[in-house]
Amino acid sequence: MGNRSKREAARSAARMEGKLYKGQDYKTEFQPQDYLKTFYAFDSGTVAENEILKFNLNNLFETFSPGGIGGDILIDVGTGPTIYQLISACEAFREIIMSDYSELNLREVDKWLKKDPGAYDWSPAIRVWARGRQVPAADCVLSLLALECACQDVDTYQAAIQNLVGLLKPGGHLVTSVALRCREYMVGSRKFFGLSLEKETVEKAVQEAARC
Numbered sequence: 001m002g003n004r005s006k007r008e009a010a011r012s013a014a015r016m017e018g019k020l021y022k023g024q025d026y027k028t029e030f031q032p033q034d035y036l037k038t039f040y041a042f043d044s045g046t047v048a049e050n051e052i053l054k055f056n057l058n059n060l061f062e063t064f065s066p067g068g069i070g071g072d073i074l075i076d077v078g079t080g081p082t083i084y085q086l087i088s089a090c091e092a093f094r095e096i097i098m099s100d101y102s103e104l105n106l107r108e109v110d111k112w113l114k115k116d117p118g119a120y121d122w123s124p125a126i127r128v129w130a131r132g133r134q135v136p137a138a139d140c141v142l143s144l145l146a147l148e149c150a151c152q153d154v155d156t157y158q159a160a161i162q163n164l165v166g167l168l169k170p171g172g173h174l175v176t177s178v179a180l181r182c183r184e185y186m187v188g189s190r191k192f193f194g195l196s197l198e199k200e201t202v203e204k205a206v207q208e209a210a211r212c
């Protein structure tokens with residue numbers, strides 16, 4: 001058996017054992033197309049998933065409409081393969097920086113930027129940020145449904161919120177949405193870890209970060 005088929009065999013064994021993926025697994029196991037199909041299939045998605053999407057879109061529309069939050073730079077952390085979170089924001093910011101741990105996700109977003117057939121042309125407003133690059137201080141940091149997937153415990157979650165707030169200019173805004181009490185979620189046939197968070201824990205982390 002070649003190395004590639006050995007790796008594939010190990011992966012399907014892991015899937016069959018119900019392995020819980022997390023951390024670095026995002027680089028190899030998080031399949032953008034599976035994620036989009038599972039959570040953003042507008043015609044066939046489940047009611048709950050469509051409701052979460054509607055909830056986020058409505059809130060983002062209010063948040064970034066005229067008179068709301070806007071400015072020069074918005075940084076989206078844990079963008080995933082999606083751009084729905086930036087539809088309202090792209091009217092309110094001069095520059096949008098998208099970031100994600102997984103190169104596969106950034107490549108998926110890149111397809112939109114490169115005007116693949118059928119894709120919306122986001123290029124004037126959006127620049128993909130490669131991991132590790134220096135970013136300017138932002139007027140707004142956006143992070144939807146990402147930190148509870150990236151952080152293994154509450155201390156790490158609090159530190160991550162603090163890091164996001166650290167990216168802001170003085171007086172800047174953090175806009176976030178969290179799937180509360182989510183211990184795991186499926187992306188295609190793969191099960192990913194979720195940090196189960198209570199509303200109060202999220203609020204406390206944001207309040208403490210704002211105080212620093």
Ligand SMILES: C[S@@+](CC[C@H](N)C(=O)[O-])C[C@H]1O[C@@H](n2cnc3c(N)ncnc32)[C@H](O)[C@@H]1O
Pocket residue numbers: 023026030077078079080081082085099100101102105143144145146147149150
């Ligand atoms: C559930 S998806 C959310 C994607 C998108 N924000 C959305 O609203 O659908 C979680 C995302 O967090 C990213 N992620 C996981 N760990 C991360 C880390 N340490 N830093 C940045 N992004 C991370 C994953 O690659 C994945 O794209």
